[in-house]
Amino acid sequence: MALHERRFTNDALRRAQGVPCLSRDASRATTGKSLIDCHVHLAALPDGDNGCYISPKMLRSPLFRYLLWKHQLSPDKPREANQKYLDDLLTELRASRHVQKAVLLGMDGVYDQNGRLNPADTDFLISNDYVLKSAKAYPNEFLAGVSINPQRRDAVEEVHRCADVGAALVKVLPNAQQFNPADTRYKAFYRALAERKLPFLSHVGYEFSLIGKDQSLGDPDRLKLALDEGATVIAAHACSYGLIIYEKFLPTLRDLVKRYPHFYSDISALTQPNRFRMLLHLRQYPEVHERLLFGTDYPLSVFHVAAWGRVAFGTLRKIIRTKNRFDRQVEVCNGLRLRCRSLGGLILHSTTKTTL
Secondary structure, three states: OOEEEEEOOOHHHHHHEOOOOOOOOHHHHHHOOOEEEEEEEOOOOOOOOOOOEEOHHHHOOHHHHHHHHHOOOOOOOHHHHHHHHHHHHHHHHHHOOOEEEEEEEOEOOOEOOOOOEOHHHOOEEEOHHHHHHHHHHOOOOEEEEEEOOOOOOOHHHHHHHHHHOOOOEEEEOHHHHOOOOOOHHHHHHHHHHHHHOOOEEEOOOOOOOOOOOOHHHHOHHHHHHHHHOOOOEEEHHHHOOOOOOOOOOHHHHHHHHHHOOOEEEEOOOOOOOOOHHHHHHHOOOHHHHOOEEOOOOEOOOOOOHHHOOOOOHHHHHHHHHOOOHHHHHHHHHHHOOOOOEEOHHHHOOOEEEEEO
């Protein structure tokens, strides 16, 4: 089979480049469903074939209990449960007035010093093959956000493998995956990301959903190595610290935006009670807005409390009446006059290879 280049060139993705969540013509800009949500979690129960894993401890956690209840998933029927999670996501995404596509995010495991998977410390794993398969099954709605822990011994090879079959970005969660993004041993990994033009989406701040061993690994300052090696970096949650009280990483966010033209940050989960302080801070720094990417952190809820007392009553009523999570995220940002872009602008010119 011949290898050939595959480019993201359809009209919708072209419109996605630099689309603001807010503008004088915001309604026209987003009515065409031109936004891409760059932060949507793919959840799955292990079914024997998908390569996924969930520890008994995670199955008992509040997050998974809520997820099973919210989507009415039966852990005794993993295949049916996994398909229902996708069906629910597809239903909400297709009903959105603003969001055209979602990047499905995988979750790699924990690896030991020899680069081998450490099952004992891995609580949750969504395999890249399952992410890629799910995205391929619904190409009009999904893009593949694979997860590659740079500590794994085949990390560079996995970057190229996933790029070859159309991955859109690489997602990591250092706190839970137990690696230091600033470790110089990962230079080759970051260079491979730069070579394949795969954005590097990294969690920032405290991690509550999964079990974080070392919360300091969520410091965005540790992402400078990846930036210095030429990788496009997306810091999740607008570099929110995630502890409500104060936003210690706000100066770091502003500094990285100023120093690195290939640094971005998504707005996922910023309506959550522990992160909306950052959402409010960002309104004061319009120079950061052009580096903010649209994201929700689905399946988490999108709250409207940040808009209380800060938007007109009619706007607040519209936000509250908007039940679709993708659209509510747009409406909250519009109401608070927070601008953001779509991921489409970053992947529009990316080139990957695929086998046909």
